[in-house]
Amino acid sequence: xxxxxxxxxxxxxxxxxxxxxxxxxxxxxxxxxxxxxxxxxxxxxxxxxxxxxxxxxxxxxxxxxxxxxxxxxxxxxxxxxxxxxxxxxxxxxxxxxxxxxxxxxxxxxxxxxxxxxxxxxxxxxxxxxxxxxxxxxxxxxxxxxxxxxxxxxxxxxxxxxxxxxxxxxxxxxxxxxxxxxxxxxxxxxxxxxxxxxxxx
Numbered sequence: 797x798x799x800x801x802x803x804x805x806x807x808x809x810x811x812x813x814x815x816x817x818x819x820x821x822x823x824x825x826x827x828x829x830x831x832x833x834x835x836x837x838x839x840x841x842x843x844x845x846x847x848x849x850x851x852x853x854x855x856x857x858x859x860x861x862x863x864x865x866x867x868x869x870x871x872x873x874x875x876x877x878x879x880x881x882x883x884x885x886x887x888x889x890x891x892x893x894x895x896x897x898x899x900x901x902x903x904x905x906x907x908x909x910x911x912x913x914x915x916x917x918x919x920x921x922x923x924x925x926x927x928x929x930x931x932x933x934x935x936x937x938x939x940x941x942x943x944x945x946x947x948x949x950x951x952x953x954x955x956x957x958x959x960x961x962x963x964x965x966x967x968x969x970x971x972x973x974x975x976x977x978x979x980x981x982x983x984x985x986x987x988x989x990x991x992x993x994x995x996x
Contacts, residue, residue, distance in 0.1 A: 835917035841995035844871040844879075846968055848991025852887050852904065855983050856934065856976075857943075859894035863887030863904055867970075867989045871912055879912040881926055883952070885987070891936070891943075901937035906930060906974065908952055922966070925955035932976045942979065950976045958993055966993045 850867040853860050865887035873879040887904035908930020915923050932950035936943040954972030961967060967990075974985040 840873065840876055840917050841964075842873050843996050844869075844873070844993050845996075846870075846991060846993040848968060848970070848989035850885050850887060850987065850989045852885075852889075852974075852988075853986040854887075854889075854902070854904070854934075855985055856978060857891070857894050861889060861891045861894050861902065863889030863902060865904070867991070873914075873916075876916055877914055879914065880909070881912045881928060882909040883907075883928060883930075885989075895936075895938075895943060897938065900943060903935045905933040906950060906952070908950065910952075914958075920960040922958040922960070923955070924958065925953075927951070927953045932974065934978075946978055948976050948978050950974055952987075954987070956989075964995050966995065967991075968993050 846867075846869040848867040848869075850863075850865045852863045852865070854863060865885065867883065867885040869881060869883040871879040871881045883906070885904070885906040887902075889902045889904075891900045891902050892898065908928040910926065910928025912924055912926040929949070929951050931947055933945070933947045934943075935945045938944060952972050952974045954970060956968055956970030958966040958968050970987075970989040972987040972989075974987055976983045976985065
């Protein structure tokens, strides 16, 4: 899958670089031995702004179809490990033969928010998990019938890894399950994102 290839390339490139701005600002600081030491919570970045490519497998109609798009997230950390997140995801794709009529243009929008738990300030790699609740929208090129414009409450659960490039910038990989209830039926969708995060 092209997405995982891009994540691998980013990871290799990041591993070849040393953090910039050592000894100033927030973020992991190497010890004399070359290993990152533990960073006090007061020195960690309070805000994270992420922008990512988004890939979704949508299981709305019984057979999956796929969308590509953009994902934006903002996190405000309340301490060294707990943050509050807002996330917005936009997707665009085609239903192929999974709908009748076939080959409908599909547009999606997810808006949600909730808590994030992160293991921060120990290494250049920061693992995290999150869960949030929000609203999922779908709009299809069919203007009449079941697949027109639909919205429903949604929930997301998943996690990811942030890989530090320097004190202000990290690379992010993320995988999530999104649950919805359209047409009085429960659905579970898969989402993967890869992008960049700014810490401040």
